[in-house]
Amino acid sequence: MTAPIRVLICEDQELVRTGYVTVFSAYPDMAVVGEAADGREAVAAARRLRPDVVVMDIRMPVLDGIEATRLLAGPGVEAPSKVLVVTTFNVDRYVYDALRAGASGFLLKDTPPARLVDGVRTIARGESLLAPAVTRDLIGHFAERLRPADTTSPARDHVVRTLARRELEVLEQLAAGLSNAEIAEKLVISLETVKTYVSRILTKLDLRDRVQAVVLAYQTGLVTPTD
Known part of the structure; x- marks a missing residue:
């Protein structure tokens, strides 16, 4: 029997965190191995527990999800974690930064539970979760920020x-x-x-x-x- 996917949930809102635990616990191929209420806790828990996938909110106290993602999956990290960012895209303007920091993909917080579970499975397989339609939205939303400073680099x-x-x-x-x-x-x-x-x-x-x-x-x- 295949071992379940070990998931770490990083979310500052207890109600949302509890919802994630309920969703993942309903699937036999998922196991929630830990929870974190802020970015610093998230980094410490991920390094200690070595989950297969870290579900990361962006807006968290102490240390935000972008910096936490960079510390866990960014350039130079010896054993990078697989991070799935779950955020409110139409409010949060830091999704591109999260991807650049090393996240393997992102979903919206209003994503249906089954889609969230499939997203975790996708990340766990080592694949990215960046749907073509989302890529187009990302390009339009962050057009100015995506412009390179030096195209002859x-x-x-x-x-x-x-x-x-x-x-x-x-x-x-x-x-x-x-x-x-x-x-x-x-x-x-x-x-x-x-x-x-x-x-x-x-x-x-x-x-x-x-x-x-x-x-x-x-x-x-x-x-x-x-x-």
Whole structure:
């Protein structure tokens, strides 16, 4: 029998936290191993308990969810945690920062329970949770913040040198918010070929998931919101 997915819940509102516990406990493949009411508790609990997935709110006292995510999954972290940010997107303006800090994806707080559970399963498998439609919303919402300061940066040159022409095209489509099926249709290639290209992009650029690929594309100026 497969071991259940170990989940750490980081949320400052007790009522919401209790709701998460109730939702996850209803599924035999889920196990809530801990709870945290602020960012500092979240970091300490994640390091102590080593959960499979950390469900992280952004707005928390003491240490916010963005900084907590950076400490658990950001650049240079030796054993990064898998963080799923759950937030109120139309109010919270820090989702992009959370993704850049290392989160593997995000969902809205009004997401149906079954979708939340599926999201945790997706993150636990090592996949990212950045739906194409959400990517497009992210681009529109954070257009100004996504503009790179220097489009001739060494990071951009590295990406261009490292990826083959077709891989660059696929990365551009990823950053535009297209799904694998949409990329296949646009570039007139098979779905399996797209998956292969995505896998190569992540390997060559040493990226953990699709989220990091999208963020890198904008940070380096390979893609801009006006594209």
